[in-house]
Amino acid sequence: MPDFGGEPEAFRVEAREWLAENFPPSMKNVDLAMTVDAPTGDAKLWKERMGAKGWGTPTWPKVYGGGGLTPAEARMLQQEMARIGARNPIGGMGVMMFGPTLLEYGSEEQKQRHIPPIVRGEIRWCQGYSEPGAGSDLAALQTKAEDKGDHFLVNGQKVWTSGAQYADWCFCLVRTDPNHKHEGISFVLFDMKTPGIEVRPIKLINGYSPFCETFLTDVKVPKENLVGPLNGGWTIGKRLLQHERNSLSGGGGSAGRFAAGKPLDQLAKEYVGVDEEGRVADPDLRTRIIRHQMETKAFMLTLMRAAAESKGNQGPSNATSIMKNAGSKVGQDRAELAVEIMGSQGLGWEGPGFEAAELEQVRNWLGGKATTIYGGSAEIQNNIIAKRILGLLDHQ
């Protein structure tokens, strides 16, 4: 542990003491970051304390309410929290994607206004990116923002707006110049209560509605809500996508979430049974479980290596480019294996005869299919690897 000098260890003591005093034990292993309803009781207390301390966004600058910690200190805080089962109650798109982007590209006024409520977990953000005709080809977006002097008048339709039905604000890519594809896009912010916004939840194949269609009709967006230069939104939008992909591929991201539950070998022993030597009885299934577990191990090792390399100041590791595809594959494979292991019992949709964990598994399996589509599909990720990392050209 080369960079553990005297001072960082002092921080560990500070973090431990603060947590001992401020973490309500009833919140052990409770994940508040993605909850929709306003927290009450201990949950409210925990969220307020972390928000006020700025430790929900530990490395963000103190001047905007963040924790102002160094990466080393933030890791220590994370370790101390993990030690006692404390989950970060501050989360969502504001923390994972929009905040870091605004800190980089926003004006001083915009940062003063929007960052502190994210730090305190008060404002929920949603993402107005994809459109029916602009999915993988995001820059083909058509939602139009006309210059009306003191404001933009926005018209169009967004789709896959995560959590739009619960969101307070939206960060949105709009077309401000129809004659230039990438250089005609701007990055704007608007309050979801602005007149002219209609949100319709989309039901997915797992029965849930985490995404919406968002219709924008003559929505007035004040000029002060333009982030970065006019027609300069593509660069900012792409930067935000990098934050999104990082959050989707990490152990705590979607890949990790869909991989929750019992270890597969244990599951298989329960549902399939064991042979005389105590191994999973179905040899074909057993082999595929082993292969999957080994791939998962390789993915976790790569996460650790990439973290170590970027920490060692060598800049972002090449390995980060593979994380989203590798992570989503691990998650999807796991879910399919779990469903297969449980047989018909793993396909329960509702009603009697199924454990809660079984019903959840089938929904996770179906929901996890989105991980290779959203945040840049697997195909787009492979294009990025081929072009940017490997230097392969489009056919000329």
Added chain:
Amino acid sequence: MAVLNEEQTMLRDSARDWVREKAPVGAFRRMRDTAAPLGYDPAAFAEMAQMGWAGVVIPEAFGGSEFGYLSLGLVLEEMGRTLVASPLIASSLAAASALVMGGSETQKSEWLPKIAMGEAVATLAVDEGPRHDPLRTALKAEKTGAGYKLTGAKTFVLEGMAADLFIVAARTSGQPGEAKGITLFLVPADAKGLSREQRHLADSRGYAALNLDEVELGSNAVLGEADNGADLLEKTLDRARVGLAAEMLGMSVQAFETTLDYLKTRVQFGQTIGSFQALQHRAAKMFTELELTRSCVEAALTAIDNDAADTPQAVALAKAAAGDTLHLVSREMVQMHGGIGMTDAHDAGLYMKRARALEATYGSTAWHRDRWGRMAGY
């Protein structure tokens, strides 16, 4: 495509036309969304029966057409294309086969004409756990003065909510895991002591869990030979499995064609996405798998029609190949459609859910691979 005779061509074409007109995927969706209590539309099944599809493997003497298994497979493939829910596999194929192969004249006369007309629904009650394993049958059948007394449970019984007759695998002797001692019984759904409860699976069909509490049956309820029912059960299951494989083939073909249409029409980056080689090659791979799978399914159906010695192996190959191919195609259907493929309003998810349910029924892909290997002496 197998070389079809005139009857078979007519049968396939009439099934194709009927599906197109009367049973597009939207019909299945309506059935699902109205939570039809049986897990299929009885009026639609009555139409199928009127066209003779419920009697395709039943002898003419008992009201069927005896066109054979390849013929019924053609119908099932067309049904699979648009996810038609019906008791064709459970009743008209599986239960009918068991009765034809193992039934006494009295048993056949009582049930086959009704099954052929679609007036009665019969089904197998085999599995007692979430994973298919017929030899593990434990449901107890005790000898009484007049016959037998059955006590135990069955689960994931296909069309179990609609069935008028259950063909129950029970144990008259021996231990779970042994073939010897398994006996098949005909148990009417209204038998005293029998109760059923629906099991809602992701594919929205009418599965049931059965409970048998001292169900009293006469000796004439035994189908085939007491203690020696395992062979008849296995032959019956193989006929059901190849029917499942035919449905899976039909689903795969449709899922592929729908996806191919999308590749040809969806525009991104100023061109149809089907112009990208990365996607072209994946489509070509799916096409290849479909062709291989069709050969396996048709060979297994033909093996049954010819009573070939290698039928069990042919069936294991067909079910395993159809399982792998359907998973590949239904996964790609979602992925290649992108976000729209994740929505409940799109058909892709319906194929994906049904694919898993069919795989789990009467032996998974892994189970059939292992079975194939053992039969081949590996």
